[in-house]
Amino acid sequence: MFTPENTVIGFIGTGVMGKSMARHLMGAGYPLIVYSRTKEKAEDLIEQGAAWGETPRDVALKANVIITMVGYPSDVEEIYLGENGLVNHARAGSYLIDMTTSAPSLAVKIFKAAKGLGIHTIDAPVSGGDVGAKEAKLSIMAGGEEEHVEAIRPLLNLLGTNIVYQGKAGAGQHTKMCNQIAIASNMIGVCEAIVYAEKAGLNPDSVLKSITTGAAGSWSLSNLAPRMLQGNFEPGFYIKHFIKDMKIALDEAEHMDMEVLGLTLAKKLYDQLAEMGEENSGTQALYKYWKS
Structure with a gap:
């Protein structure tokens, strides 16, 4: 059970949708550490109490649930599988949730790399645009191991109103x-x-x-x-x-x-x-x- 007392959430990607999503998590009382390639995009979240992570590695070392909402599959691959990426530095038992729209094959690749290290990954892209993100009414499509999707469902419920488990890794994408x-x-x-x-x-x-x-x-x-x-x-x-x-x-x-x-x-x-x-x-x- 994830509570504000036992959970630090990392949020990578504070763009049009990510910023609103991160704000909902902070509003529910969760400590938040944010990272964005352009720090200015996260300044208002930092002013509201979020901590700043210097790199994805820094976020991975401090958070036990990390959500990513970035631009392209190349960004996802670097953030997850790069030398300073999440998979190489997250603690065993951590949950990594990619909400970027990315390639299904990449979601499977990340899942396999993380599973061997005891890290739980979920591909959970969203639909609903900026309006859905602001109103926490996103539709969330989740792929991965069902027990892990169910474990983080309370957090996803803070972001959307329609969370559906779709199947194994890549199914969300x-x-x-x-x-x-x-x-x-x-x-x-x-x-x-x-x-x-x-x-x-x-x-x-x-x-x-x-x-x-x-x-x-x-x-x-x-x-x-x-x-x-x-x-x-x-x-x-x-x-x-x-x-x-x-x-x-x-x-x-x-x-x-x-x-x-x-x-x-x-x-x-x-x-x-x-x-x-x-x-x-x-x-x-x-x-x-x-x-x-």
């Missing part, structure tokens, strides 16, 4: 790929629907009132379409990270000899947006493809 595949095609539909409404001379806000609660309803339609209409393209989730996710899903689909037409088209459109300089915009900036 495979489930997140399903999520991203569904979002990719849906975002095309959301943008086309809004642009169609505008070209037809309709009031897009009124259109949304009708279609968000019907069969067309989706999280993206309810949460991101209004941002499009407001001209708000700030990232709840970066285009550059979505492109990374789609590349992982495409690679995995190829390994399974599966054709993914919607995903392929979506990645092509987002690649074009990135070339236009929109890689640091939110995924709702796909709307600009039709407006350019």
